[in-house]
Amino acid sequence: MKNITRDNLTDTVKSSFAQIDDERQRHLVNRLVHHLHAFASETGLSHEEWREGIAFLHRMAEISSPSRSEFTLLSDVLGLSSLVDLLAARPGATEGSVLGPFHTRGSPWVDNGSSLIRDNAGEPVLIQGRVTDTDGQPLSEATIDFWQNADNGMYWQLDDSQPQDNLRCQIQVQADGRFELATIRPRPYLVPTDGPVGELLRVSHRDAWRPAHFHIIVEAPGHRSLITEVFDEADPWLDKDAVFGVRASLVRPFKPASDAATAQRMGLPANYLSVDLPIRLARED
Numbered sequence: 001m002k003n004i005t006r007d008n009l010t011d012t013v014k015s016s017f018a019q020i021d022d023e024r025q026r027h028l029v030n031r032l033v034h035h036l037h038a039f040a041s042e043t044g045l046s047h048e049e050w051r052e053g054i055a056f057l058h059r060m061a062e063i064s065s066p067s068r069s070e071f072t073l074l075s076d077v078l079g080l081s082s083l084v085d086l087l088a089a090r091p092g093a094t095e096g097s098v099l100g101p102f103h104t105r106g107s108p109w110v111d112n113g114s115s116l117i118r119d120n121a122g123e124p125v126l127i128q129g130r131v132t133d134t135d136g137q138p139l140s141e142a143t144i145d146f147w148q149n150a151d152n153g154m155y156w157q158l159d160d161s162q163p164q165d166n167l168r169c170q171i172q173v174q175a176d177g178r179f180e181l182a183t184i185r186p187r188p189y190l191v192p193t194d195g196p197v198g199e200l201l202r203v204s205h206r207d208a209w210r211p212a213h214f215h216i217i218v219e220a221p222g223h224r225s226l227i228t229e230v231f232d233e234a235d236p237w238l239d240k241d242a243v244f245g246v247r248a249s250l251v252r253p254f255k256p257a258s259d260a261a262t263a264q265r266m267g268l269p270a271n272y273l274s275v276d277l278p279i280r281l282a283r284e285d
Contacts, residue, residue, distance in 0.1 A: 010037040015178065056196050063195040067157040072101040073197045076243035077206075090224065090282035092134035097229040097245040100215060101192070102155040107145060110169045115182035115267050120167060122151035122184030124268050129277030131177045131218060138177030139281060142220035145170050146181065148213070153189035182266045185254060185273060186212040188237045201242070208242050211235035216279075223281040230277060252277065 004012060013033050020026035039045070060070040075081045076098050085096035110116075117124060131142040147168035149155050156162040173179045190208045193201060201208050212232040219225045231238060231251045238246050257274035 004176045010034065013037070014271050026101065055251040059196045067102070067104050067159075068192070069101045070192075070195050070197055072099060073191060073243075074200075076100065076245075077191070077197055077201060079244045082244040085227070088224070090134075092280060093224070093282035094218075094228060094280050095227055095247045095249050096227050097247060097250060099217075099227050100229075100243070102157055103145075103147060103215065103217075104157075104168075107147065107165055107170050110171055112171050112174055112178075113180050113266065114169065114171070116146075116167050116169060117182055117184055117267070120150055120184050122187075124272040125183050125275060126180065126257065126266055126268060126272055127183065127214070127275045127277055128180045129178070129279055130172050130280065131179070131220065131279045133223065134280050134282055136280075138173075138175070139220040139223065140173065140175045140177060142173045142177060142218055142279075143170060144173065144179060145217040145219075146183075148183065148186045149189055151184060151187060153187040155262075158192070160260045167223075171208075180266070182268055183214075183236050186214055186232065188235055189214045191242050192237070207237075207240050209237045209240060210242055212247065213245075218279050218281060220281055222284055224284055225281065226281055229274065230275065 002008075002012070010033065014030050017026065017029045017033070020029060029202070034175065040050075043049075059277055060074065065071045072081070081098040103161050131139045132191065134140060145168075148238070150159065150162055150167060152159065156164060156166040156168075167183060169181070171179055178260060188209055188211050191210055192198060193199075193208050198208065212235045213229040217225065217227050217231055229245055229250055231246055233251045235254050238251065241255075254273040254275055256271065258271050262268070262269055262271065
């Protein structure tokens with residue numbers, strides 16, 4: 001019988017996972033155990049604090065749903081999501097930013113050049129861009145998964161007045177990599193504060209605001225997927241993003257535009273806002 005002590009516990013736990021077949025998974029679990037044990041030792045974690053931590057995780061699970069992830073939100077406000085994005089950065093490629101807790105798989109496919117405005121209030125915006133590799137060559141097979149909040153600052157998951165999948169879609173770019181989409185100007189908003197993560201923000205005396213942004217996921221065969229955001233340069237919360245997602249390269253001007261032919265083609269009013277959105281994907285390693 002092995003006598004478990006404070007001196008041998010961490011190594012014993014690590015050894016119990018040493019038979020994991022996948023080398024990368026084995027390494028991740030090993031380092032997770034190492035740093036979890038180091039955290040508990042460094043802080044002198046008490047039984048009461050341990051129980052409070054477990055209860056916190058239970059409350060996170062209870063408030064989460066297929067359309068809202070409190071665990072993703074915790075990762076965001078701790079800066080972990082942004083750190084993973086920054087670690088994944090590749091020279092010449094568009095920078096990544098946080099996924100956020102309101103992405104849902106299976107958004108409706110629409111034609112390139114469609115409008116998401118429908119019955120939504122808000123300032124009309126035309127997004128135009130091109131997906132290329134880091135050498136500027138178009139990626140004709142690229143797809144874009146797009147989502148944003150409504151003019152009241154809420155995503156459809158938190159607002160019963162919005163239809164399901166409001167202001168979100170998937171599109172296929174054109175052969176030259178170009179895409180365009182009509183939508184509305186996004187609004188700054190408070191991240192959900194009705195759950196455990198909100199409790200953490202309150203005890204930390206931290207703002208819960210996010211600057212206005214669009215979310216996009218861009219994928220193309222043979223290239224690294226991109227999860228990122230596009231921020232409104234006029235937003236007052238750019239310097240206080242609750243989830244640390246702002247990158248200077250992702251802040252874009254929303255320029256006044258009034259091209260009559262474009263407005264007619266896209267179903268926009270005579271005066272609208274225009275956002276230029278070039279996207280560069282890095283090749284897979």
